[in-house]
Amino acid sequence: MDFTIRRAEPGDYAGFARTFTDESMYAGTLQTPYPSQEMWRKRLADPPEGDYLLLACAGEEIIGHAGLHPTGKSPRRAHAMAIGMGVVGAWQRKGVGSALLAALVDLADNWLNVFRLELTVFADNERAIALYRKFGFETEGTHRAYALRAGEYVDAFAMARVRPKSPRV
Numbered sequence: 001m002d003f004t005i006r007r008a009e010p011g012d013y014a015g016f017a018r019t020f021t022d023e024s025m026y027a028g029t030l031q032t033p034y035p036s037q038e039m040w041r042k043r044l045a046d047p048p049e050g051d052y053l054l055l056a057c058a059g060e061e062i063i064g065h066a067g068l069h070p071t072g073k074s075p076r077r078a079h080a081m082a083i084g085m086g087v088v089g090a091w092q093r094k095g096v097g098s099a100l101l102a103a104l105v106d107l108a109d110n111w112l113n114v115f116r117l118e119l120t121v122f123a124d125n126e127r128a129i130a131l132y133r134k135f136g137f138e139t140e141g142t143h144r145a146y147a148l149r150a151g152e153y154v155d156a157f158a159m160a161r162v163r164p165k166s167p168r169v
Contacts (some may be wrong), residue, residue: 050147116160122156
């Protein structure tokens with residue numbers, strides 16, 4: 001493996017913003033082109049309560065990231081978290097997405113007692129959908145005209161993974 005997975009730190013903001021200059025990153029997420037380093041500095045300096053943000057790094061270069069995010073403040077949704085992730089184009093199909101998702105699933109299942117993981121993925125992102133299915137995610141529905149991407153509205157799938165086994169007693 002030519003990369004490592006680690007927790008994001010506030011000082012990672014410039015490298016984090018740099019990943020979103022890659023079209024495959026912002027086109028596959030809800031981010032927009034021309035990211036502000038200052039916006040990412042603020043986000044990483046003061047992350048929302050309960051967020052877990054992991055980075056994939058090749059040396060000092062950030063090549064991907066993935067996060068677990070609370071689905072809301074209601075105690076009735078405390079068992080669920082949302083996933084967001086992306087890998088820069090040059091590092092796709094090299095195991096980075098699998099390593100990031102494996103780390104998030106391990107964190108959710110074995111350390112945070114998260115029962116349900118949720119995500120949205122653009123319906124035409126076949127590689128990402130295959131990755132999520134490999135980890136047990138199932139399509140639960142379609143969001144029609146979910147987001148604007150390059151001047152067109154694009155559908156997205158709602159996918160989720162319900163933990164297959166309970167923690168040992």
